[in-house]
Amino acid sequence: MIKVGVIGYGYSAKTFHIPLIETSEYMELVAINSSQKELVREQHPNIAIFDTAQALITSANLELIVITAPNNVHYSLAKLCLEHGINVVIEKPMVTTSVEAQELVDLAKKQGLLLSVFHNRRWDGDFLTVKKLLKNNQLGDVRYFESHYDRFRPTVRQRWREQAGKGSGIWFDLGSHLVDQAINIFGLPEALTARCLPLRANSQTTDYFHVQLHYENLEVVLHASSFSAAPNMRFRIEGTKGSFIKYGFDPQEEQLKKGISPVNSLYGVENEENYGRLYTEFSSTAIETEQGCYKQYYLEIAQAIKLGGCNPINPADAVEVLKILELAEISSESGKKMMISLAKNYEGLK
Incomplete structure (x- = not known):
């Protein structure tokens, strides 16, 4: 042991x-x-x-x-x-x-x-489903990929993640998951454009982001808001064969909070009403969500x-995630598109 x-x-x-x-x-x-x-x-x-x-x-x-x-x-x-x-x-x-x-x-x-x-979000059921759809070429050549992590939290809470400081805010918190998922599928982009902002009253750090990753023949959008009270879209993917749209979050976090064991056979299983849908020119089909499995990590x-x-997560991947997080902050502050080639010999924010 x-x-x-x-x-x-x-x-x-x-x-x-x-x-x-x-x-x-x-x-x-x-x-x-x-x-x-x-x-x-x-x-x-x-x-x-x-x-x-x-x-x-x-x-x-x-x-x-x-x-x-x-x-x-x-x-x-x-x-x-x-x-x-x-x-x-x-x-x-x-x-x-x-x-x-x-x-x-x-x-x-x-x-x-x-x-x-x-x-751990690499083992979200919805992300595993997306990877399966892409592996099976059910969407054709992907041209647009949108990944959201929206919540309704309009009031600032007293916790370290919402206090001013390096590495705080939802861009480093939730954004790191979305960046990791995106580059796990598509690799590093050529450039990015970002808006990372504090929008809530008395907010001391980023609580909203809208980040565009620019690839050749592909646009990836990563988005999170603290003001989304409506049903929350998780993924929208558009390709040459069709589109896939998925609402709702992977159930594992809520199950763990309720004390459901990771070895329970129903752990990571999503309710049918939350399945995503695959749209083609002539059909609309519910796609069963793969079973999530954080225990695999x-x-x-x-x-x-x-x-x-x-190693389930190569630490070199985490370095690339941080370079994207840093360049997005620079893009947001400067209002400029940032070339990812700048990150090759990047020495970090001073």
Whole structure:
């Protein structure tokens, strides 16, 4: 069994990482670092609790550490883990700059350790469905791809993701998922144009984005709003053979929040009323959503550590995601189209 420690005990740790780790056949959660010691002890009475991340890293004799702390400390904590010979999974975004990301990639390679990023949305059922449609050429040559993550949250909340600071806001939070999905399918674009804005009253960071990724013969739009009270479109894809439209979110997050186990046979199964539709010139067909499977991420992490299998998220991909996130912020601030070639030797925002 791989002995695992988790740094942080906030939403992502409690909702995603801990349930997935605890139901893994190959992992054992043995340590948590959190300031909420009593809450952790109540919910995990047999797990060691550490006051500081540094103490967990240096004292717990772990094979894997999962970092779910705020984005601005990802780099320093991951670096310390790698320096102590410990494999690392980092909650997305990997870090707050592409320069820091590349430094971690280089350090992990030097140390011969696994470094991975929790881009779990690659295992969303709707995204798996989209990839299947494209693999089967059911849409023909794709010319337009639109990916949304809209919600109705018109009021600013008191939490670190909505406070001013590097790596905060929904562009780095939700945008990192949408960017990762887009480049996982299409690769890097040639250029991008972006608007990343604080639109809510008293907002201190980005709560809206509309980002266009420009490819040859293809346009990709990534969009998120905090003012969408209507049914939310997730994907719209248009190709030479037809179109696919999908509403609603993957059910796994809500299922995990309700305490449904990732090993339950109904976990990741979407209700029929939320199926997307494939439109051609002469027909309209409901497309059954593939079963989502976040547990696959940690299965592949275990195989990578114990058997030398492939890292489920190549950290080099996460570096490219960060370059896109950074260039989009520059585009939004300057009002200019940014060429992705600028990112090849990009040294990050100063």
